[in-house]
Amino acid sequence: MQENFKVSRVKRDAAFEMQNEHYHSFYEFYYLVSGDRKFFLNGKTYRVKSGDIMLIPKREIHRTTFYGEGSEHERIAMCFSEDIVRYLKECIGQEHFEECFYQRHLTVPVEQREYLESLFDKMITEYEGKDEYSDFLCRRYCEEVILFIIRCQKEKKAKSLQESETVEIQHLSAEDMELEKAAQYVNEHFMETLTLPIMAERSCMSDSYFSRRFKQVTGFGFKEYLNMVRIRHACELLVSTDLSITKISEACGYMDSNYFGDAFKKLKHVAPREYRKNKVMV
Numbered sequence: 001m002q003e004n005f006k007v008s009r010v011k012r013d014a015a016f017e018m019q020n021e022h023y024h025s026f027y028e029f030y031y032l033v034s035g036d037r038k039f040f041l042n043g044k045t046y047r048v049k050s051g052d053i054m055l056i057p058k059r060e061i062h063r064t065t066f067y068g069e070g071s072e073h074e075r076i077a078m079c080f081s082e083d084i085v086r087y088l089k090e091c092i093g094q095e096h097f098e099e100c101f102y103q104r105h106l107t108v109p110v111e112q113r114e115y116l117e118s119l120f121d122k123m124i125t126e127y128e129g130k131d132e133y134s135d136f137l138c139r140r141y142c143e144e145v146i147l148f149i150i151r152c153q154k155e156k157k158a159k160s161l162q163e164s165e166t167v168e169i170q171h172l173s174a175e176d177m178e179l180e181k182a183a184q185y186v187n188e189h190f191m192e193t194l195t196l197p198i199m200a201e202r203s204c205m206s207d208s209y210f211s212r213r214f215k216q217v218t219g220f221g222f223k224e225y226l227n228m229v230r231i232r233h234a235c236e237l238l239v240s241t242d243l244s245i246t247k248i249s250e251a252c253g254y255m256d257s258n259y260f261g262d263a264f265k266k267l268k269h270v271a272p273r274e275y276r277k278n279k280v281m282v
Contacts, residue, residue: 002083007120007127008034011074014066017112020064023232028056029145030064030161030167030280031108032119035073038065040218043184046105046175051113055101055149058082058083061228063219075226080142088143092150100146102153119145165273178203179217183225189230190257196222230254231267238276245272 024039030039031053041044042060047067057061108116123141126134182203186194200210201220214222230252237248249260258276264272 004083005127005142006079007077007123007138009074009076009120009124011072013072014071016066016073023061025058025264026079027058027085028054029076029078029149030054030056030159031076031078033076033117035071035075036067037073037075039063039221040183041104043187044104045180045217048105049107051108052060053106053108053116053149055104055106057101057233059212060188061225061232062109065219076117076124078120078123078142080255084139084142085146086145090148091122095147096150099153099157101254102157106152106156111151112148116145116148119148123213123228124180133251140147166267176217179214180208181206181212183218186226186229190226190233191251193251196225227263228267231264234260234264234272235268235275238272248272 030048031190032048032050034050036050037048039048039054039062041054041056041062046054047066048054050279054062068103085097086092105133119141123138123145126137126141128134138213182199185199185202188227196211197207199214200207203210205213211222213222216227220228234248237243243251245261249255249257252260254263261272268275269276
């Protein structure tokens, strides 16, 4: 269970930022109990407030930073593997399970937050391992949280989609939205020649200003983000195809396979060939 599931409740200072690149082969729910945070997920930026939850599928790049001047915040993070939800998927079906991620950013109705937080609290108590029943209870509470979120997503989906999209992006300035578009462009064109000067010109900014603002908006340096997107795709190709390492490096935008190998090892801590041998997406 410990390898497939983790839950924690943590209070942090205003200026806390995730320091390392971040995506993983498991699902994550990030619930903000109190405070105000900025959350970058797969090319989009969200303002997360008390009572909001971020629903993070496998292998989506994300990072949380402080919003504005920032404030002390408390969050609950629940991470779970495919193994934990296998039985639930068999019961409700893959399509219904995927409703959980209909929108990555969800505001939990005020009247239902106490129920959700009590579920998390019980889960955390059992996660500490009271007895031989704790693992089973953690799994059941996890399933209950997932079903709760699916229900909330269905209720939200029933409302006007246009209205909910407006709520999501209204906090972004025109310049922030331009930088968000730059991140999304990287997601779609990572196999092409992309440099900081090219992207700065696309965004009508100087190189230095684009670099600084990209970091502020996304939480990632431009080169760091580009490498992460490319390496994530390389992992998929290594596991799912028989393409040579050279062909994979080219398909991911690297013209130098040696540089690709170095970049891959820096992020994944193993060489591409070793990663392929393990046949596990991480």
